Amino acid sequence: MFNNITRKSSPWQLSESQVTDEAFYVNRRQALKKMGFVGAAALLSTNSQADWFSKTPIKPFARQVLSAQQTIVTDEMLTPEAKVISHNNFYEFGTAKNDPVENAQQFKVNPWQLRVSGEVDNAITLDYDDLFKSFTLEERIYRLRCVEAWSMVIPWIGFPLADLIKKAKPNSKAKYVAFETLYDPKQMPGQSSRRIGGGIDYPYVEGLRLDEAMNPLTLLSVGLYGKTLPAQNGAPVRLVVPWKYGFKSIKSIVSIKLVEKMPPTTWNILAPREYGFYANVNPKVDHPRWSQASERRLTSGGLFARNRIDTLPFNGYGEQVAHLYKNMDLRKYY
Known part of the structure; x- marks a missing residue:
């Protein structure tokens, strides 16, 4: 059980009650008032997860409760854990939304580098244990x-990417950060078949500008919902860049390389007219095949439930990141 986790409140932080169902949230708060420490997995587990996780080494985090009270800051729709761990884009395991949860359960996350x-x-080289104990x-x-054009609200567990980059001590030539996913066709069937893997040339690669990578919001995630990441969600470590479209948040990372020139990115290589390098959430710039002005917030009601909401510029994080793109034409640099 991992113990080095804290709760951190910031202006951009959504409340826990926005992630879990309301009745469960109330019951959990009552339990927390009686406990100084809590095994999150015991409180968040559901019967439906048991079969999915039977062959995947999911471990609970123990966390110190810093406050039993928390203010609800918005009325956003909630994303149950079962939806987060069963509705995934991870083409290394197939292109259907349920392919990753079905095909990733033999995936080995330890040993890892x-x-x-x-x-x-x-x-720097981090092994599996370093991911959880070094930060x-x-x-x-x-x-x-x-x-x-669908969305979720998710409680990630991780550490700022900036903390890792600072330890590596970038030199004056470092302008961008290039990321690469594990390449292992034996474990990832999509990498061995263009049909299964959506026509992508693997390994999956992504990139950020150095100032984007160093922004306090940019997270290397090693868990969600109080437990280590499931394989289908990018175990053992993935990127989370909340103001960008989800394909920027590369999964199962084995390489982070600081480079002088803008690195290639997988979806921009595959369809450059549809997927730019920056990929900032922008309701005023449509995808060539659909509008980005609104989104479906996924809940237990399913993909086509009537839960459409307006999309926010920078996914609602403009106060924290808009300055990174001052004087840039965000229609050109999409």
């Missing part, structure tokens, strides 16, 4: 907006 290299003075873990409740 994450290499930080490139234009740095102190190259102070935080729970952060973020919106996730998919480019397909």
Whole structure:
């Protein structure tokens, strides 16, 4: 059980009651008032998860409760855990939304190596245990907006990417950060078949500008809902960039490389007219095949439930990130 997790309140932080069902939220708060520490998995587990996780090493985090009271800051629709762990885009395991949960359960996350290299003075290699013990873990409740115009609200557990980059000591040539997913066709059937994997040339690659990577919101996630990441959600470590479309939040990362020039990114390579490098959530810039002005917030009602809401610029995080794009034409740099 991992113990180095804290709850952190910030202006951008959504409340826990926005993530769990209201009745469960009330019951959990009553339990927390009686306990100084809590095994989150015991409180959040459901019978429906048992079969999915039977072959996946999901471990609970123990967390100190810093406050039994928390203010509800919005009336956003809630995303149950069962939806978060069963509705995934992870083409390495297939293109249907339920393919990852069905095809990823034999995926081995330990041993693991994450290499930080490139234009740095102190190259770093983290193993599986380092991901959980080398940094102070935080729970952060973020919106996730998919480019397909659906969205969720998810309680991630992780640490700021900036903390890792600082340890690597970037040099003056470092301008961008390039990411790469594990390449293992034996474990990831989509990587061995263009039909299963959506026609992508693997491994999956992504990138950020260095100032985007260093922004306090940018997270390396190692868990959600109080437990380590399920395989289908990008175990053991994934990127979370909440003001960008979800495809930027690359999963199962094995390489982070600081580079001088803008790195290639998978969806921009596959369809450059549809997917730009920046991929900031922007309701005023439509995808060539659909509007981005609104989104379906996924709840237990399903993908086509009547829960359409307006999309916010930068997914609602403009106060924290808009300055990164001052004087940029966001229709051109989409």
